[in-house]
Amino acid sequence: MSITVPDQTDQPGRSRQWRRANFVAGLSILSVVVATAILSFFWTPFDPTRVDSSKPLLSMGQQGHLLGTDQFGRDLLSQIMVGSQTALFVGILAVSIAIVIGIPIGGFAAAHRGLVEDVVMRISDVIYAFPPVLLAILLVAAVSPGTGSAMIAIGIAYIPIVARVTRGASLSIFERDFVAAARSYGRGQTFIFFRHVLPNILSVLIVQMTVLFSLAILAEAALSFLGIGTQPPTPSWGRSLRDAQTFVQLTPRLAIWPGLAIALTVLGFNLLGDGVRDALDPKLEVDRL
């Protein structure tokens, strides 16, 4: 089975300035998202979970509700603000799970060529064949719906991706002279991996992490949209879209704003990833014709 690592040598976004612009744009977008998440811990225009039957479906700007209210009279802007906490939280935890488990597995496979490697990679191949969202759906169903299980499920689903990328990048490093030197020194494989190999593949992994972060946010949104992710009353963008679905014919506004929040955050991470790739690995700047 062939490996799909997102194409890393020839991404659109060519000149150095263009990439720097990507990086700055990504960073700016994410600063806004993170600032919003932090702000929403202390202040939101209205209580995001307060149901007020006297003012359902207010349109934008009515009674001080900047983005209006949903069918339960909850303030949409406040919900989206608090939703950013959920999105970032899920991203951080899912990616952490994936790298904490995936990196050692990938490193182990790269360090021990032969049968061990074959077995590890074959298993990872099979998990890899499960689309992450499908695997997450099964895992969430197996435990119970909620933000916590969604994020663990997403993290587990991404372990094979991290393991593959780690192994792929480590293989050539393990062949290098300084690794042979360390080995002749009597260092063990584990030590060599963490001390000598890992620092050399860090740039690849960091880029991979930004990609996974945005994938995790999209996955959480999808799970919550299906009703098996974040449960009410905890605000989540995907959940808001689920609630909006019934009223989408009447008030598309309810679906537009949470969707834009998702798209903007994901865009931010993707742009940041492209920029980081360039900053950490100038060698990739070979895309000239």
Add this chain to the structure above:
Amino acid sequence: MYVVRRVGVFLVSLLTASILVFVVMSILPGDPARVILGTQATPEAVESLREELGLNRSLPTQYLDWLSHAVRGDLGESVFTGQAIGPQVANRLKITAPLALMALTFTVLLSFPLGVFAAARHRQAGDNIVSVISQLGLAIPAFWAGLMLVTLFAVRLRWFPAGGFPGWGDSFFGSLKALLLPALSLAIVQSAIITRYVRSAVLETLREDYIRTARSKGLTRSQALWRHGLRNAAIPVLTILGLQFAALLSGTVVIESVFVLPGLGRMLLDGITRRDLPLVQGGAFVIVAFILLINLIVDLTYRLLDPRVGAR
């Protein structure tokens, strides 16, 4: 020789996948026997049904039993409706498979022209515009694209139905029409990914010697690209397309919810909410089996299209 080995890998993967699905499903809380009988049932009744369903046997025995039936196409019965799962899955596939194929077609139709265009305009304004479009497409959740398409084309313009499925037998074109918006929502996101691959594959081939030879023969850049570049560029893209089919299939699970399509994804979700273990197990296994099969086909066609791979 390669073909035999590759098919062997496929079979082993299939087996591992079935074990994986079985293990995940066996940690699912809730006793199928109790689900069938309801909360009023006496412990004795539950126990005797467990015996009848074979639930009190060890997990490996249960798995082997399930497997021996599955290889004969028998995926068991739904604990909720009592219907056989195999025919049910086949029925649902009549919606999900065309949906996925349609989405794949749209993806190709959108991404190939865009990618080739971007590569031909390398480092020019057109390239940058395509890159911005694909960057935006990557950021959009497919189900949100679906909601927006519904708002625009079903609610405002009333060109397409907002959801539901008439059935192939009742209305062929109506059914086709019902799948159009869902397929398009999936294709928007997919083509954002594929466009990038098409672009870099074309750029890659433009660097090849045979393109230079063609140019030196007097062909213009675009002539050389059309006559010699595209066919070669298509090969790596085909692999990615095959692998992305997995993402497409899982996308259908979500998109079927947006458009209320009674496909395989809906079945899976309904199965999960009803704690219908054999149904979820069968459905998930079929989806993964499909993905593995497509990966197999892609790997084998790759050899046919590019003899150099086999020679290596």
